[in-house]
Amino acid sequence: MKERYDVVIVGAGNAAFSAAHAAVERVRKVLMLEKAPREWAGGNSYFTAGAIRTTYDGLQDLRPILDNLTGDQAAATELDPYTREDFMADMERVTERRCDKELTEILVNDAADTTRWLHEKGLRFRLMYDRQSFEVAGKRRFWGGLVLGTVGGGQGLIEQHTSAAEKSGVKVRYDSPVVSLLQEEDGMVTGVVCKGRGGREEIRAGAVVLAGGGFEADPRMRAAYLGPQWDLAKVRGTPYNTGEVLRMALEAGAQPYGNWSGCHAIAWDAAAPPTGDRELTNLLSKQSYPLGIVVNRDTQRFLDEGADFRNYTYAKYGAEILRQPRALAYQLFDAKTEPLLRQDEYTAPRVSRYEASTVRELAEKLGLSVDALEQTVDEFNSAVQPGAFNPAIKDGKHTEGIHPPKSNWALPLDKPPFYGFAVTCGITFTFGGVRVDAAARVLDRAGAPIPGLYAAGELVGGLFYHNYPGGSGLMAGAVFGRRAGAKATEGVVR
Numbered sequence: 001m002k003e004r005y006d007v008v009i010v011g012a013g014n015a016a017f018s019a020a021h022a023a024v025e026r027v028r029k030v031l032m033l034e035k036a037p038r039e040w041a042g043g044n045s046y047f048t049a050g051a052i053r054t055t056y057d058g059l060q061d062l063r064p065i066l067d068n069l070t071g072d073q074a075a076a077t078e079l080d081p082y083t084r085e086d087f088m089a090d091m092e093r094v095t096e097r098r099c100d101k102e103l104t105e106i107l108v109n110d111a112a113d114t115t116r117w118l119h120e121k122g123l124r125f126r127l128m129y130d131r132q133s134f135e136v137a138g139k140r141r142f143w144g145g146l147v148l149g150t151v152g153g154g155q156g157l158i159e160q161h162t163s164a165a166e167k168s169g170v171k172v173r174y175d176s177p178v179v180s181l182l183q184e185e186d187g188m189v190t191g192v193v194c195k196g197r198g199g200r201e202e203i204r205a206g207a208v209v210l211a212g213g214g215f216e217a218d219p220r221m222r223a224a225y226l227g228p229q230w231d232l233a234k235v236r237g238t239p240y241n242t243g244e245v246l247r248m249a250l251e252a253g254a255q256p257y258g259n260w261s262g263c264h265a266i267a268w269d270a271a272a273p274p275t276g277d278r279e280l281t282n283l284l285s286k287q288s289y290p291l292g293i294v295v296n297r298d299t300q301r302f303l304d305e306g307a308d309f310r311n312y313t314y315a316k317y318g319a320e321i322l323r324q325p326r327a328l329a330y331q332l333f334d335a336k337t338e339p340l341l342r343q344d345e346y347t348a349p350r351v352s353r354y355e356a357s358t359v360r361e362l363a364e365k366l367g368l369s370v371d372a373l374e375q376t377v378d379e380f381n382s383a384v385q386p387g388a389f390n391p392a393i394k395d396g397k398h399t400e401g402i403h404p405p406k407s408n409w410a411l412p413l414d415k416p417p418f419y420g421f422a423v424t425c426g427i428t429f430t431f432g433g434v435r436v437d438a439a440a441r442v443l444d445r446a447g448a449p450i451p452g453l454y455a456a457g458e459l460v461g462g463l464f465y466h467n468y469p470g471g472s473g474l475m476a477g478a479v480f481g482r483r484a485g486a487k488a489t490e491g492v493v494r
């Protein structure tokens with residue numbers, strides 16, 4: 001007689017582990033099935049910076065869950081509260097008010113409690129001084145509503161999740177791709193079919209939680225749903241999120257939901273490999289563009305680098321880069337702004353970094369038209385308006401008379417040396433998915449729950465449209481993973 005599990009979870013990223021922790025609080029036999037080999041453990045979650053968007057009243061509110069924050073550090077830190085209303089307003093603004101109201105309220109309302117719960121499970125948090133603050137008048141001032149990260153980034157996140165799961169008796173099986181769902185005549189999902197090294201195996205369970213990621217690593221699905229050219233984007237994370245878990249859910253009757261033609265995609269090093277680099281992980285991101293200007297191969301600017309804090313523009317600017325000739329762009333800075341760049345990203349090994357003592361020389365090194373780049377920089381410099389530059393606030397220091405404008409942090413590029421970084425589009429994850437209800441139950445096309453089937457993480461649709469507030473992916477996976485894991489145990493006969 002084959003072993004039967006209380007809950008089977010498909011995938012072993014952040015959403016799956018969150019489901020596992022919640023399930024094993026209530027039932028004993030919890031199994032995670034992960035397609036990737038152990039060396040590729042952690043899905044996209046491994047590649048993250050571990051940045052996680054949560055709500056808080058101020059530094060005092062966060063202190064109980066912070067690792068190693070000294071009194072001196074705390075005294076030198078300026079951090080405004082980030083409330084549920086702020087989080088909700090950010091979600092509504094960046095998704096152009098399309099985000100599902102019920103799901104977004106759950107995300108926003110559960111964020112703080114879920115963060116504390118993750119901490120109780122063994123996840124370790126820190127303030128992201130390096131990524132999310134600038135020094136202003138002797139203080140570290142945080143910006144953009146995102147302050148918390150896991151200790152050790154995505155790697156730390158997955159190590160901490162894995163050790164918490166192992167301690168509580170959750171089984172994790174790698175090299176175990178799930179290829180279909182077991183479903184009764186009445187629609188009840190009763191398990192999965194897994195096709196690992198040992199061959200095809202039917203695994204029965206009281207309930208199944210799907211947390212197998214989106215379709216970002218499948219070029220054919222990208223071209224089919226996101227549109228022409230998307231097959232050419234580089235994949236920032238795991239090569240294993242190829243959409244088959246989504247397809248299985250749809251075949252079982254799940255309702256497609258959310259922004260199927262939309263995704264999270266950013267400025268990514270032009271020389272990056274086609275899929276994620278386990279060593280450099282997120283360091284191939286190039287996210288300091290609000291401090292400089294961005295031009296394409298024709299030396300034209302094509303986006304407002306200072307439209308908002310990076311956290312609210314970066315996820316949609318990858319698509320803008322993909323539309324440019326040869327899907328390439330160049331981020332340009334000078335000696336005034338170079339020290340403010342995120343040094344981890346801009347000085348990482350193998351980065352496409354160029355330095356020159358004049359703009360003309362920089363153009364030559366980047367393979368751009370020398371006269372044309374000089375003209376673009378001159379025009380930009382002349383358009384910069386007076387005002388005080390402050391990277392920690394939206395300083396309103398802007399350009400006038402050029403298109404597109406630069407709305408904040410506009411400084412002329414005039415102090416040598418000059419720096420150029422070649423970037424392309426790196427896709428992070430896809431926004432389209434299946435529809436779930438407040439209990440993370442997968443809904444069918446008529447809006448009724450498919451019995452025994454739950455979902456969390458990237459493969460849930462309805463939260464993100466067009467754009468995304470940084471750090472929300474991990475939080476959404478944790479909030480809905482926790483719900484899915486808990487609710488999945490309710491029908492289980494022990």
Ligand SMILES: Cc1cc2nc3c(=O)[nH]c(=O)nc-3n(C[C@H](O)[C@H](O)[C@H](O)COP(=O)(O)OP(=O)(O)OC[C@H]3O[C@@H](n4cnc5c(N)ncnc54)[C@H](O)[C@@H]3O)c2cc1C
Nearest residue numbers: 011013015035043044045051178212237457458471473474
């Ligand atoms: C470079 C990078 C940096 C990022 N930085 C951040 C950040 O700092 N903060 C943030 O909030 N978000 C960030 N994100 C987004 C974040 O990674 C995702 O939102 C989140 O990790 C998704 O979690 P998940 O559990 O749904 O998916 P994943 O972590 O990708 O897990 C899905 C798992 O399912 C497995 N799987 C797929 N198919 C099958 C199958 N057939 N059978 C079994 N298993 C299967 C995959 O192998 C994978 O391990 C980043 C992403 C990348 C790529």
